[in-house]
Amino acid sequence: LAKTTQPISMDSYEGQEVNITCSHNNIATNDYITWYQQFPSQGPRFIIQGYKTKVTNEVASLFIPADRKSSTLSLPRVSLSDTAVYYCLVGGDFSGGYNKLIFGAGTRLAVHP
Amino acid sequence: GAGVSQTPSNKVTEKGKYVELRCDPISGHTALYWYRQSLGQGPEFLIYFQGTGAADDSGLPNDRFFAVRPEGSVSTLKIQRTERGDSAVYLCASSLMESVNTEAFFGQGTRLTVV
Numbered sequence: 001l002a003k004t005t006q007p008i009s010m011d012s013y014e015g016q017e018v019n020i021t022c023s024h025n026n027i028a029t030n031d032y033i034t035w036y037q038q039f040p041s042q043g044p045r046f047i048i049q050g051y052k053t054k055v056t057n058e059v060a061s062l063f064i065p066a067d068r069k070s071s072t073l074s075l076p077r078v079s080l081s082d083t084a085v086y087y088c089l090v091g092g093d094f095s096g097g098y099n100k101l102i103f104g105a106g107t108r109l110a111v112h113p
Numbered sequence: 114g115a116g117v118s119q120t121p122s123n124k125v126t127e128k129g130k131y132v133e134l135r136c137d138p139i140s141g142h143t144a145l146y147w148y149r150q151s152l153g154q155g156p157e158f159l160i161y162f163q164g165t166g167a168a169d170d171s172g173l174p175n176d177r178f179f180a181v182r183p184e185g186s187v188s189t190l191k192i193q194r195t196e197r198g199d200s201a202v203y204l205c206a207s208s209l210m211e212s213v214n215t216e217a218f219f220g221q222g223t224r225l226t227v228v
Contacts, residue, residue: 045219106155
């Protein structure tokens with residue numbers, strides 16, 4: 001499974017756009033890129049998933065360059081409630097029949113007033 | 114409820130005791146995962162069920178850990194002879210398998226403390 005590298009922590013202020021970049025140099029052809037968000041005392045929550053180019057939903061955007069060796073999660077106009085840990089996952093081991101989720105340490109985002 | 118339910122939410126046990134942690138997945142979800150999360154770290158994969166069978170138990174740390182899912186729905190994670198190092202939050206997740214883009218839904222976890 002492809003290993004991911006992302007910043008340990010980031011700080012931002014309310015109303016700013018936050019971009020978290022994840023490196024995954026060894027991504028395989030059939031791998032998808034998925035981001036999860038985790039608040040304290042809660043389980044991770046799916047944010048967004050993509051394979052290539054750009055994906056946007058009501059929460060975030062995901063930018064994936066053509067070589068797919070990195071991806072950027074973009075959170076528009078963050079608020080205090082966006083303070084959480086964000087995980088970048090790469091996988092989709094469908095040859096094994098399931099989508100194995102391997103989490104790294106994640107990025108701790110702190111949003112300040 | 115509509116989400117993944119885990120019970121108990123907190124469990125304190127003495128070293129050497131046996132514990133069972135329960136997971137009720139979302140109805141209809143055939144895939145079920147167990148993870149363990151220590152403070153400041155990401156969730157660590159333990160075991161995956163597809164239906165009733167454990168398709169991948171490569172993450173179980175040793176033979177004190179065992180999990181079952183006898184009817185393909187509720188799952189129980191069992192830990193024998195607990196050790197202080199087993200203290201962590203144990204997370205359960207479930208997902209549908211029909212789609213390639215399988216979003217996993219996590220429960221709130223069981224916080225296990227071994228004293």
